Amino acid sequence: MQLAHVQDRFEAFLKEKGLRHTPQREGIVNSAFATTEHFTADELWDRARRHDASTSRATVYRTLSLLVESGLLHEIDLGKENKHYDPNFLDHPDHNHLICTDCDKVVEFEDDHINLLEDCITRRLGFKPTRKMIRIEASCDELKRFGACSRNREKEPSCEIEE
Amino acid sequence: MQLAHVQDRFEAFLKEKGLRHTPQREGIVNSAFATTEHFTADELWDRARRHDASTSRATVYRTLSLLVESGLLHEIDLGKENKHYDPNFLDHPDHNHLICTDCDKVVEFEDDHINLLEDCITRRLGFKPTRKMIRIEASCDELKRFGACSRNREKEPSCEIEE
DNA sequence: GTTTCTGCAAAGGTTTTGCAACAAA
């Protein structure tokens, strides 16, 4: 995802709603989309303060709401206590999450069949799908078989898309 | 679900862990499984106090943890701010939730195809599935077409299983 | 010049915890 593209879309969103472009909002958006990693509100606050130490927690929360409302960011439930935010829906609008109960890592995946099936089920029940989410908790095969899990040794972001 | 069966299983769980059977715990379990409806911790507290007015919020939270740990109750995320609990997993271990964005009602559904597909995807990614959840947010067809939604007029519990 | 935005601190809401009295086994 090009950061510039996100910035453009967010500015368009602000303009459309008669809201203002501020350096704080820009800094927070940049922090949110700097990597593909998921984050909590507090983690985003930390990142944003590295660029502008005066950024307040309140502004982070307020900007997060705007980002979710604009559709740029999605709120996701990883089964942890607090809310996580996912910046990868622009590139992969229909992805889902697999959470490893051993590695504690999150693997994003896409699957056309499951999308289609969800659509069918929803229509059969008399509804029109608007938003779908799948969360799978799973244990690592590799760990069970070889006593170690390669994912644990990785330094890369935990949320690459696999197919 | 026979309430007696739940009570038995919960007592077995307590015994196994060296925990005690108390009237408060019994009352909370009865309240949780009195209907098939989902509930929040506070709603459960209300119900439990109808039977024993002295039941404290703290004990409700502590008992909820035990019920989830024992597998009798599942924590679910309905997209609302707080956690909801679902007592229907004993009868329907693999059910999922469709949340109507118009009616605000929750329809539970099961589908073998989607279960199988989730399993395949998980194994393909190198994992062994332990817990899967699907949440679909959808709008009501009936409402869109006829200007009214029959679900809104229903008084029945909102979480019947449909196939 | 208006109107919105910010940071701060306080308040809100939910969940957890320390503790002394109490109750189950």
Next chain:
DNA sequence: TTTGTTGCAAAACCTTTGCAGAAAC
């Protein structure tokens, strides 16, 4: 009698909000 449990109140935690000053347009 021992050990776990309860209710209470306080604390912890995350998120929202009221407000006065600052900044965008």
